Amino acid sequence: MVDLADVERPLALFAEGIAGRHCHLKVGDEDAADPGVYLPARIDIFDDETLNAAIYRLRVLVQLGFREFGTFAFDIDRARARIPGLAARPPPPVHRESDLTLFFNHFDAPPAARSLFHVIESARVEAQTLRRYPGARKYKAALDPHRDAPVDFLRPVIDRVCAPDATVYDTAEAVIECYGMFAVDVEESGDGAFPGHMEWAQREARLEDWERELDDANAEVSAMEVVELSSGDQVKVGQGKGDGDVRQVGQDLVRARDDLQRRIDSERSELRHRFGASPVDARSFLYDEWDCLERRYRKAWCRLFEIEIDPRDAADDGGRGLMRSVRPYARAVRRRFEQIRPIGYQRIRKVADGDELDLGALVDVRSDLRAGVSPDDRVYSQRKRARRDVGAAFLVDLSASTDDPVEAAEPPTNDTAPQDLRDPWFDDDDASADRPPSPAESRRIIDIQKEAVALMATALEGIGDEYGVYGFSGYGKDCIEFHVAKEFDEPFRRRTLDAIAAMKPKRSTRMGPAIRHAAGKLAAAGAALKVLMIVSDGFPQDCDYGPERGNHEYGVRDTAKALEEAERAGIHTFCVTVDRSGHDYLRRMCPETHYMVIEETEGLPAALQKAYRQLTQI
Amino acid sequence: MSEPYYLPLADEVEVFEAAYHSRLPVLLKGPTGCGKTRFVEHMTWRLYETSDGPRGDLAVPLVTVSCHEDLTATDLVGRYLLRGDETVWRDGPLTQAARSGAICYLDEIVEARKDTTVLVHSLTDHRRMLPIDKTGELLVAHDDFLLVISYNPGYQSVLKDLKTSTRQRFVSLSFDYPESDAEAEIIAHESAVAADIADRLAAIGVKVRNLREHGFEEGVSTRLLIYAGELIRGGIDPRRAAEIAIVQTVSDDANVQKAVADIVDMILP
Numbered sequence: 001m002v003d004l005a006d007v008e009r010p011l012a013l014f015a016e017g018i019a020g021r022h023c024h025l026k027v028g029d030e031d032a033a034d035p036g037v038y039l040p041a042r043i044d045i046f047d048d049e050t051l052n053a054a055i056y057r058l059r060v061l062v063q064l065g066f067r068e069f070g071t072f073a074f075d076i077d078r079a080r081a082r083i084p085g086l087a088a089r090p091p092p093p094v095h096r097e098s099d100l101t102l103f104f105n106h107f108d109a110p111p112a113a114r115s116l117f118h119v120i121e122s123a124r125v126e127a128q129t130l131r132r133y134p135g136a137r138k139y140k141a142a143l144d145p146h147r148d149a150p151v152d153f154l155r156p157v158i159d160r161v162c163a164p165d166a167t168v169y170d171t172a173e174a175v176i177e178c179y180g181m182f183a184v185d186v187e188e189s190g191d192g193a194f195p196g197h198m199e200w201a202q203r204e205a206r207l208e209d210w211e212r213e214l215d216d217a218n219a220e221v222s223a224m225e226v227v228e229l230s231s232g233d234q235v236k237v238g239q240g241k242g243d244g245d246v247r248q249v250g251q252d253l254v255r256a257r258d259d260l261q262r263r264i265d266s267e268r269s270e271l272r273h274r275f276g277a278s279p280v281d282a283r284s285f286l287y288d289e290w291d292c293l294e295r296r297y298r299k300a301w302c303r304l305f306e307i308e309i310d311p312r313d314a315a316d317d318g319g320r321g322l323m324r325s326v327r328p329y330a331r332a333v334r335r336r337f338e339q340i341r342p343i344g345y346q347r348i349r350k351v352a353d354g355d356e357l358d359l360g361a362l363v364d365v366r367s368d369l370r371a372g373v374s375p376d377d378r379v380y381s382q383r384k385r386a387r388r389d390v391g392a393a394f395l396v397d398l399s400a401s402t403d404d405p406v407e408a409a410e411p412p413t414n415d416t417a418p419q420d421l422r423d424p425w426f427d428d429d430d431a432s433a434d435r436p437p438s439p440a441e442s443r444r445i446i447d448i449q450k451e452a453v454a455l456m457a458t459a460l461e462g463i464g465d466e467y468g469v470y471g472f473s474g475y476g477k478d479c480i481e482f483h484v485a486k487e488f489d490e491p492f493r494r495r496t497l498d499a500i501a502a503m504k505p506k507r508s509t510r511m512g513p514a515i516r517h518a519a520g521k522l523a524a525a526g527a528a529l530k531v532l533m534i535v536s537d538g539f540p541q542d543c544d545y546g547p548e549r550g551n552h553e554y555g556v557r558d559t560a561k562a563l564e565e566a567e568r569a570g571i572h573t574f575c576v577t578v579d580r581s582g583h584d585y586l587r588r589m590c591p592e593t594h595y596m597v598i599e600e601t602e603g604l605p606a607a608l609q610k611a612y613r614q615l616t617q618i
Numbered sequence: 619m620s621e622p623y624y625l626p627l628a629d630e631v632e633v634f635e636a637a638y639h640s641r642l643p644v645l646l647k648g649p650t651g652c653g654k655t656r657f658v659e660h661m662t663w664r665l666y667e668t669s670d671g672p673r674g675d676l677a678v679p680l681v682t683v684s685c686h687e688d689l690t691a692t693d694l695v696g697r698y699l700l701r702g703d704e705t706v707w708r709d710g711p712l713t714q715a716a717r718s719g720a721i722c723y724l725d726e727i728v729e730a731r732k733d734t735t736v737l738v739h740s741l742t743d744h745r746r747m748l749p750i751d752k753t754g755e756l757l758v759a760h761d762d763f764l765l766v767i768s769y770n771p772g773y774q775s776v777l778k779d780l781k782t783s784t785r786q787r788f789v790s791l792s793f794d795y796p797e798s799d800a801e802a803e804i805i806a807h808e809s810a811v812a813a814d815i816a817d818r819l820a821a822i823g824v825k826v827r828n829l830r831e832h833g834f835e836e837g838v839s840t841r842l843l844i845y846a847g848e849l850i851r852g853g854i855d856p857r858r859a860a861e862i863a864i865v866q867t868v869s870d871d872a873n874v875q876k877a878v879a880d881i882v883d884m885i886l887p
Contacts, residue, residue: 009873010874010876010877010880011877013829013873013876013877014877014880014881016828017825017826017828017829017877017878018825018828018881018884019828020825020828021828054883057880057884133884133885134885134887135883135884135885135886135887136884352690352692372700372702372703373700374697374698374699374700375700377697
């Protein structure tokens with residue numbers, strides 16, 4: 001028996017290698033419309049574990065095969081042109097659907113056609129897959145006795161579509177052929193229906209095609225413009241009066257291109273709407289979570305999406321505004337940091353030039369001379385400042401509550417308010433009525449967090465420590481967002497400030513996975529001294545972080561566990577919170593020396609610097 | 619010397635020839651093991667060995683220096699050596715090439731110390747000369763001399779980037795791993811394995827390079843694929859050969875290794 005959770009990481013890499021892009025591996029339910037590779041939660045067919053694991057890979061190959069072998073490239077117009085049996089049927093009304101859906105709609109009972117298509121197309125793709133990946137044949141052979149053989153009447157068509165040069169259109173033709181005869185049978189057997197997400201995947205693939213078409217169309221239009229210009233006509237294509245063939249053609253081209261552009265825009269927005277929950281182009285990672293009730297890890301429980309912050313999302317003046325607000329302090333902070341003494345000096349021996357002669361090298365030279373061989377001319381030693389080898393990750397809480405104005409951190413009049421204010425789902429109509437109306441330029445917690453991090457960044461640039469800046473939020477265990485403002489190996493640029501400025505309050509605070517992910521990044525950066533600083537405004541909580549929402553014990557314990565894991569990996573962790581009640585839970589999360597509760601939010605930048613200096617001064 | 623095998627992927631042969639005729643220094647960029655060194659060998663053969671003039675008679679037409687971080691200007695230019703009780707001047711490889719009119723190829727130039735890279739400046743502009751401060755000689759390069767350097771933009775850190783002032787003295791040719799078909803042809807030629815095995819190895823190359831970002835930035839090089847082919851031809855089982863030459867070599871991360879091994883397992887028959 002093999003659990004997906006146990007093999008997920010190498011399997012995801014395997015899928016990425018085969019597909020050439022990151023694939024989200026998901027459990028079960030193929031009816032979900034999210035893109036991804038769907039796999040059973042566990043495979044228990046053979047006694048041999050390695051064989052069970054290999055079946056996972058076989059399934060990944062075949063599912064990726066739908067894209068690789070052209071299922072999603074299905075084009076309804078081309079199909080109608082190629083298959084007489086299809087052209088004979090009246091075309092269905094066209095809405096915004098995938099071309100495959102359009103194909104199914106040619107039939108009286110689309111679900112039957114769709115099941116039939118799935119069965120035949122799967123056979124075709126599997127045959128192609130085994131041809132391209134012959135290593136998979138042995139696994140398929142092992143699996144075959146455990147699978148249902150195709151229904152007899154399908155066998156001839158399946159043999160046909162398994163030919164090396166068969167395409168998705170041959171499948172379509174086979175569907176038409178079989179549909180009339182056996183539609184009822186297939187319809188009644190409910191399983192094997194063509195999974196819904198495949199049709200979305202087709203639309204996604206089709207969008208990519210359209211985008212390529214658009215590029216071509218753009219090229220054609222600009223070529224046409226060049227032609228017109230060179231013929232001495234200064235009128236742009238599409239704006240002329242329509243005399244002459246060239247111009248007519250040009251106008252048609254422009255119109256076709258604009259149509260295509262509109263089609264792409266609307267399709268893209270629909271796909272984005274559909275896939276909203278799991279960002280298509282973000283990488284995802286699975287992390288364990290500590291279940292304090294059962295005292296065990298829940299394997300691969302949380303899915304974390306790593307999302308690069310788009311610096312263009314920054315509000316109005318973006319990084320410049322941030323720079324303006326930190327500039328008054330920047331110089332002082334920098335100076336204070338530059339006082340951090342470097343760890344020491346190191347003498348590098350045997351160099352071609354330096355500040356002192358290296359006695360050992362000189363002795364070697366003398367003895368070489370005596371022996372009559374050519375001496376090495378590198379006889380100096382050099383004093384070099386040893387590099388501070390520090391790597392730091394800053395992890396900023398982007399929960400919804402960081403949107404609160406700083407004034408609201410005053411003890412509110414409402415007794416229940418402190419907890420509920422931090423709860424992003426709390427319907428706080430009443431609470432907000434109690435709050436003083438915020439002045440136009442009142443600052444929010446997030447603003448101060450951003451300033452603190454931006455100041456740290458300028459300071460660290462001064463002393464040359466490597467650092468990354470990340471934000472985290474999310475909603476639910478399957479959608480933790482890890483926002484990247486700056487990676488370790490990225491130089492500090494204008495863009496970095498813009499990205500920090502673009503950090504926005506999002507949803508809730510599932511700290512555990514974010515800490516685990518940041519710790520992984522720190523470990524990969526490979527500095528000798530690793531520091532993880534978490535800047536937050538409240539306790540860890542999420543909609544399903546623990547059995548009941550009101551109880552934060554589960555989240556606190558998982559976060560504590562994540563911090564402990566990081567410490568064990570040689571990372572110094574430190575939590576800074578602006579939540580005055582922070583002592584209550586931070587005490588349970590980490591040792592007293594590893595956290596700091598800030599009374600006045602405005603004091604965050606100074607506190608962060610102080611903590612950092614103490615942590616890294618050896 | 620027989621013709622070193624090289625399969626042109628674009629117009630690089632013509633470009634290099636044109637550059638040579640105008641004596642423009644050439645910079646080759648590209649990942650490790652994609653054929654830069656072989657290309658230089660091939661071009662030297664074309665330009666020297668097949669030449670009827672005095673160039674064809676040059677004993678050492680190509681001087682290659684693999685740069686490393688301890689490589690000093692002295693190592694390139696030359697030094698005084700002791701012979702018996704006297705000191706004699708010995709030309710370094712760069713001086714040798716400039717004197718004789720050979721092609722000097724500095725491989726992985728950014729690895730060398732900064733003073734070394736600056737040394738080539740006077741050789742690579744209109745002056746074409748090399749001052750040798752230890753002997754006081756101002757060596758004017760031979761008419762046939764050409765400097766070629768290579769560097770790998772991928773794996774060096776920002777700190778080790780090539781200086782603009784150096785880079786701007788060269789015309790640049792970019793290299794990358796060949797397309798699957800061409801790579802299969804190269805593997806088949808170099809390792810003399812059967813065409814279908816070469817195809818399989820090239821397919822492995824493509825898939826493994828999809829994992830470039832995970833702990834190994836360069837993917838598997840054409841050179842490694844050829845090694846695998848050579849092991850197979852030497853009688854090693856294809857899976858074992860791929861494991862030794864590819865799986866174990868590209869990454870130390872256990873998960874990545876596992877994924878690469880799985881890809882190999884699926885692609886090999």
